[in-house]
Amino acid sequence: MDSPFILVNLKTYQEGMGSNAHRIAAAAETVARESGAVIGIAPVFTEIHPMSHHYAIPVYAQHIDAITPGAHTGHILPEAVRSAGARGTLINHSERRLTLADIDACVQAARRLHLESVVCTNNDSTSAAAAALGPDYVAIEPPELIGSGVSVSKADPGIIERSVNAVRAVNPDVKVLTGAGIQSGECVKIAVDLGTCGVLLASSVVKADDPEAVLRDLVSML
Numbered sequence: 201m202d203s204p205f206i207l208v209n210l211k212t213y214q215e216g217m218g219s220n221a222h223r224i225a226a227a228a229e230t231v232a233r234e235s236g237a238v239i240g241i242a243p244v245f246t247e248i249h250p251m252s253h254h255y256a257i258p259v260y261a262q263h264i265d266a267i268t269p270g271a272h273t274g275h276i277l278p279e280a281v282r283s284a285g286a287r288g289t290l291i292n293h294s295e296r297r298l299t300l301a302d303i304d305a306c307v308q309a310a311r312r313l314h315l316e317s318v319v320c321t322n323n324d325s326t327s328a329a330a331a332a333l334g335p336d337y338v339a340i341e342p343p344e345l346i347g348s349g350v351s352v353s354k355a356d357p358g359i360i361e362r363s364v365n366a367v368r369a370v371n372p373d374v375k376v377l378t379g380a381g382i383q384s385g386e387c388v389k390i391a392v393d394l395g396t397c398g399v400l401l402a403s404s405v406v407k408a409d410d411p412e413a414v415l416r417d418l419v420s421m422l
């Protein structure tokens with residue numbers, strides 16, 4: 201199996217901005233080096249370039265728009281994310297939903313630009329639909345558990361298992377992540393034991409007094 205993948209989405213939390221964002225990135229770099237896990241970070245767009253140049257961890261965009269270079273204003277151009285140093289991008293996060301056509305266009309843009317694509321989904325049917333588009337990852341997150349402090353691994357392991365099976369049936373090359381309320385090594389272990397290759401999480405790390413301690417716990421049972 202590949203190294204487990206922990207992707208930390210800083211969202212637009214105040215605690216995920218400025219010097220605290222750099223504190224989290226530095227902690228991710230330290231814990232990744234010590235544990236062998238891959239720990240990525242998805243900061244606000246303006247931090248993609250500094251973070252990708254200062255830390256030896258993969259940096260992801262939180263979103264891209266389904267546009268090509270030209271006359272668009274206020275959009276996130278996939279090419280700009282790539283040139284800022286992003287390794288990949290979230291697509292269709294629950295807090296940034298897209299149409300199916302736009303998800304497809306974003307996955308194709310990511311492939312063309314050699315950006316890893318992480319398509320977020322809300323149930324096993326949408327996980328199957330996302331897998332049909334051929335992204336690198338599908339990330340299943342029940343929306344009602346996002347930011348709740350209640351872990352999908354414990355509250356709804358069935359949705360993880362069904363999504364893993366649905367994705368494998370459609371395209372076994374697509375890897376599966378899960379997220380929502382992930383907060384401990386036990387949550388990560390359950391997710392990996394159910395067939396995912398890791399987790400997508402935010403609040404437990406971003407809002408922690410000691411993000412490094414939480415990251416250490418997250419990888420402790422792998």
Ligand SMILES: O=C[C@H](O)COP(=O)(O)O
Pocket residue numbers: 209341345346347348349379380381382400401402403404
């Ligand atoms: O992108 C991350 C997910 O929405 C999970 O967020 P959470 O870990 O705060 O529940």
